[in-house]
Amino acid sequence: MVYHGVLTKMQTEFLDPIQYYLVFKNDFIHMNQLLGKTLSIKLVGHQCLSCGLDKEIYRQGFCKSCFFDKPFAGDWIMRPELSTAHLGKEDRDLEYEKKVQLQPHIVYLANSSNVKVGVTRKTQVPTRWIDQGAHEAIEIVEVPNRYLAGITEVALKDYVADKTNWRKMLKNDIKDESLLEWRDRLKQYIPSEAVDYFIENNIETHLNFPVEQYPEKPNSLNLKKQLEYSGKLAGIKGQYLIFEDNTVFNIRANEGLVVELNM
Template sequence: MVYSGVLTKMQTEFSEPIQYYLVFKNDFIHVNQLLNKTISIKLIGHQCLSCGLDRPIYRQGFCKSCFFDKPVAGDWIMRPELSTAHLDQEDRDLEYEKRVQLQPHIVYLANSSNVKVGVTRKTQVPTRWIDQGAHEALEIVEVPNRYLAGITEVALKDYVADKTNWRTMLKNDIKDEDLLEWKQKLKAYIPEEAQPYFIENNTETHINFPVEQYPTKLKSLNLTKTPEYSGKLVGIKGQYLIFEDQTVFNIRANEGKVVELDV
């Protein structure tokens, strides 16, 4: 069966294992059901996730114009410490920024390739951890706005990583960590403004991904360079499709591309 549509990050359902869905305008695919089946992917165009025009995708699914103009791509998205809505200061659109920034945010530890610190809106737990391919995660603080979460992350990255090594994550070359122990180690380094929001009593969340075969050598599929590809799906982890020939395809990194899927 042939499906076509604009790629956006896979939607997920927290279960054993994680359930994945590719959602298009008029249809959706339950990706778990495609395991051990051959999938063909063909690039047929582009569609900016903001303006909807057929323009080359610059970053995060946006064309260059929207990436530099639209509030959904403001610098504070990737660097939450730059948030200013709590000061009533506008970056690109104060109404939008207040709506997103002035809500509960979580600073967390996740183990996907190594222990890392990260920030997400409370409503995105555990989705954010799933998207990163973390097999265990733990909340550290819950703060009322994005700025406090951002300065906490900045302070903690002096003592723990803030990036995931995607190759290590996909190879599953990782070890279990005691995140509760890490949380206690890092407590002293939380900024004074965020100390009252430290979460004293909680437990790790464990995540199981639908992967039947992990790759040992990775080949990343770039649709711009290779607009057509076909392979047997053997796993899904984070926002990656893993194929039997050790090709991996990052759905999130290809948002805004219009594809045709033959499954």
């Protein structure tokens, strides 16, 4: 069976194990059902997720002009501490920025390759943890806007990591940690503006991914260079497809590529 479409991050369901779906314009593919089967991926073009044109993808699924112009690619997306909508100050489009920034945000701890701190909109829990390949996570602060979450994350980055080691995550080279202990340990470093939003009593969330075989030495597939690849699907974790020959393919990092899938 052949499918054709633009890559966007896989949609997920928080079940045991996590369920993954690849969504194209005219197709909806349940990826878990492909485990153990041979999957071929071929690059056939590009389509910017904003303007829809066949232009080279620059970052985050956008062509270069959209990345530097559109409000949903502003610096505050990756650096929440730069948010200014709470001050009524525009970056690229104040109405859009108010809509996204002025809503409840969560500062969390997640353990994927190591314990890390992160920020997400409350509506994106637990999706954000799934996308990062975290096997356990906990909310530590819930604030009313993105700025407060951002400055809290910045403060805590001095004491805990803020990035995932994707190779360790994919190899499942992890150890369980007490995120409750980490939460209580880090409370003293939360900025005064956000400390009243600290979450005192909650429990860890545990996540189980559909992986039959973890790669010993993950080898990242660069579809822009290789153009075509075929292999047996052995697992899915985070936004990565894991293949039997240790090849891994990051769907999120390849958003905007138009591909042909054969299975």
